[in-house]
Amino acid sequence: MSLMKRISLIFRSKANRALDRAEDPRETLDYSYQRQLELLNKVRRGVADVATSRKRVELQLNQLEQQQAKLSGQAQKAIDMGREDLAREALTRKSGLSAQINDLTAQHAQLQGEEEKLVLAQQRLQAKVEAFRTRKETIKANYSAAEAQTRIGEAMSGIGEEMGDVGMAIQRAEDKTANMQARAGAIDDLLASGALDDVTAIGGGDDITRELDAMSSASDVEAELAALKSGKSGTQAIEAPEGTDVLSTDEARERTEGNA
């Protein structure tokens, strides 16, 4: 027997079993309608959960991209000061971040896909539940229990199939999201551990920043001395790295907004 046929038979036998549960077939209608509403709520929650996970990944991507831009700025600054060793260290850390960013970007795309699927599933189920409610009222008003049986069977098999389909879609989305949340948790830990500290924080910073700062202040003193000697006011030279940083951060933000 073909695959399509086998899957359809399994679906149908499940729907029929659900139908057999009630004594009065008209009770089956109300019972099923309750279950439909519950499922609809479950889909709505599913959509919200996936959206939350997606936003979390967006936030993390944003942070990692900002961090990457900062490391670029640091590498440039280190090169300007003739410290190739520091520049190499900054670039090494930056490339480590690239792997994380690629991973998160893929996760983001997957979550977006799940979210879209669930939104469509919600719309389909919503339309069918609405149709079922109308049909249910008609059957209850117009038919005796015996006559209603056939019509109920017709309505039930269609909605039962949709519920099976949507129920499966939610289950799959939950499984995938749970898997990603574990990995998102690992990134949060990484961000919190200080390995990716915000190097611009006052009094904070990693070893690269501290060394660059120490060098900057040393060279600033020299620059100021030189400026004093030549009679100019000498603060322009130290502003260039700041400008680089601001530009990179803007780029990172634009990229993140593009993804959103």
Added chain:
Amino acid sequence: MIIRILGEGQYDVPEAAVAELNALDAVVDSAVRAGNEAAFADALRELLAGVRRVGTLHAVDSLDASDLILPMEDATLLEVQDLLADDGLIPG
């Protein structure tokens, strides 16, 4: 006839196209039986593309049951085997 692609919805498929789809379905079926994941993924994609090509979306607010049901596009072999097990993937 009405064919449902799980996760996507129902399609109205003209009877004339069913033979063509059955041929594609046979390929999927044999890949499932052989447990060949790669062949299964390719064959399933082709079968679903066939249904979308010859079919039109069935009214979303109808309560009609499908004549045939197909797995979701990204289904794994394991998931399809679960679908075929009576107490498997399908809730309820």
